[in-house]
Amino acid sequence: MGCLGHRRTMRVLAISGSLRAQSTNTTLLRAVAMVAPRGIEVELFEEIDRIPPFNPDLEERYAAGAVGGFREAIRGHDVVVFSTPEYAHGIPGALKNALDWIVGSGELSGKPVALMHASARGVYAVAALKEVLTTMDARLVHEAEVTVPLLGKEMTAEAIAQTPEFAERLSASLEKLAESCDGRGAQLQGSQAGA
Numbered sequence: 001m002g003c004l005g006h007r008r009t010m011r012v013l014a015i016s017g018s019l020r021a022q023s024t025n026t027t028l029l030r031a032v033a034m035v036a037p038r039g040i041e042v043e044l045f046e047e048i049d050r051i052p053p054f055n056p057d058l059e060e061r062y063a064a065g066a067v068g069g070f071r072e073a074i075r076g077h078d079v080v081v082f083s084t085p086e087y088a089h090g091i092p093g094a095l096k097n098a099l100d101w102i103v104g105s106g107e108l109s110g111k112p113v114a115l116m117h118a119s120a121r122g123v124y125a126v127a128a129l130k131e132v133l134t135t136m137d138a139r140l141v142h143e144a145e146v147t148v149p150l151l152g153k154e155m156t157a158e159a160i161a162q163t164p165e166f167a168e169r170l171s172a173s174l175e176k177l178a179e180s181c182d183g184r185g186a187q188l189q190g191s192q193a194g195a
């Protein structure tokens with residue numbers, strides 16, 4: 001049994017490391033949702049800024065709120081994709097903070113994850129995020145890693161999705177994830193989406 005269980009639709013949670021309204025990373029993930037082949041659903045998680053600063057002493061206080069919502073969102077999806085900027089050669093604090101809350105609870109353990117990049121820069125943050133995810137026992141799907149150079153282009157998600165080269169790159173990445181998830185990438189592509 002692969003990571004889909006008996007379902008035919010692969011559910012992907014997309015998490016951006018940027019909180020900016022005009023974020024290139026968030027825009028990239030919105031485009032990913034638009035180009036998803038049939039049988040793959042992509043949902044953007046947009047609440048990492050609601051997650052309080054990590055403090056293990058406050059586990060009980062926050063388990064039902066934003067932290068609980070984040071954990072539930074990850075549990076409710078088959079795979080997770082990340083796209084993040086680099087700040088001062090590191091992972092943005094909001095993203096690292098969110099991840100710190102699930103180190104102990106283990107939602108990413110064994111979960112297929114892939115990194116998508118809105119720029120070829122930010123190599124320190126990418127390396128750090130890979131190290132963090134590996135330490136959390138997530139299953140990094142390297143074949144699905146993809147870069148779409150958006151820096152300085154000011155493209156909307158729609159424009160990205162309508163640019164054939166970019167759309168193909170992104171949907172190919174999702175298909176690689178589907179193959180890795182269940183060995184069913186080709187079947188997903190040709191099947192009717194259904195829960």
Ligand SMILES: Cc1cc2nc3c(=O)[nH]c(=O)nc-3n(C[C@H](O)[C@H](O)[C@H](O)COP(=O)(O)O)c2cc1C
Nearest residue numbers: 018020022023024025026085086087088089121122
């Ligand atoms: C405070 C700050 C620090 C940054 N530090 C780096 C850095 O160390 N390396 C880098 O490549 N880019 C750095 N950048 C640039 C951002 O990573 C880049 O603009 C990114 O594309 C922003 O992503 P977004 O459009 O999704 O918000 C920094 C930007 C800010 C605002």
